[in-house]
Amino acid sequence: MTMEQLLERLETTESTTLTGWNVLLWNDDHHSMDYVVLALVRTLPVDAEQADSIMLDAHSHGKTVAWSGAKEIAELYRDRLEGYGLGATISR
Numbered sequence: 001m002t003m004e005q006l007l008e009r010l011e012t013t014e015s016t017t018l019t020g021w022n023v024l025l026w027n028d029d030h031h032s033m034d035y036v037v038l039a040l041v042r043t044l045p046v047d048a049e050q051a052d053s054i055m056l057d058a059h060s061h062g063k064t065v066a067w068s069g070a071k072e073i074a075e076l077y078r079d080r081l082e083g084y085g086l087g088a089t090i091s092r
Helices: 003-018 033-043 048-061 071-083
Strands: 021-028 063-069 088-091
Touching: 021 048, 021 071, 033 048, 033 071, 048 063, 063 071, 071 088
Parallel strands: none
Antiparallel strands: 021 063, 021 088
């Protein structure tokens, strides 16, 4: 294997490992919709309109992808949402 092939393989492996993680927001029957929107705005890089759309999607379907990206950031966002008492998980 040439050095170029080795570097290309490493870059592909790194990008696959570091991205593609989803933060799932689960429907919440314990908090108001306004509370969920506020928690999303304070937790994720979204504005109120985007947060409202995420909240409504989770409410309608039981869960929704609230954010996608690197695993470490997904874990941080999940933890922050859980800190607001919301159901959140991460997945590939």
